[in-house]
Amino acid sequence: MKKQLTTLLIGGILTVALRSASFGQMDKTMLFVGANLARGVGKYNGLGVGGGPNARLHYSLRPTLALTAQLGLEYYKIKYYNYLPGYSYLGYGYNAITGFGFNTINYGPGYVYPVDTWGISLPITVAPRLYLPTLLKGLHADLNLGVDVAATRTMLTSLHVSPGVGYTLPLADGNFLDILIGYGTSLSRGSGVVGVSVAYGLPIHF
Secondary structure: OHHHHHHHHHHHHHHHHHHOOOOOOOOOOEEEEEEEEEEEOOOOOOEEEEEEEEEEEEEEEEOOEEEEEEEEOEEEEEEEEEEEOOEEEEEEEEEOOOEEEEEEEEEOOOEEEEEEEEEEEEEEEEEEEEEOOOOOOOEEEEEEEEEEEEOOOOOOOEEEEEEEEEEEEEOOOOOEEEEEEEEEEOOOOOOOEEEEEEEEEEEOOO
């Protein structure tokens, strides 16, 4: 289901972009530097609060369509559950079958206990960015696709898919402030995060 929704979103972005009038504000090559704050969501998700810095290159293809490439560094608190099994030994005590005496003594059925740790990953993504034809110029939809590269043993290298919506606000100095709200997932159970990113953008020249 998630893969089908992702395909529909990509198709919708490209279709609207090719038919839209010139509503985009970003007709320059830009460098955005910012940070994001995120939190894991879902019943089976061990990710807690996380976030970190990121840098994004923005290249305009049309007045309404741009291509972005992003590199980030994300730190997450992680909760997982460890299982401590029960054990048995020979000793003098009570056994349910033989009663008191020198028996095999079973110590506990085993139990599960929570463990808190942390992990770091490096999201590397590219994305089409569509500036939406609304009265609020600067409103955009993004679809980041790429990979989360594990930087610690507590994280896994995985697929990265994160659709989102945001707003690019022009500043008085000719630069931009970009706010993006998104949902990220690897399309596996318990991998979803919701987050917000704030970045400062300035034109660059090659």
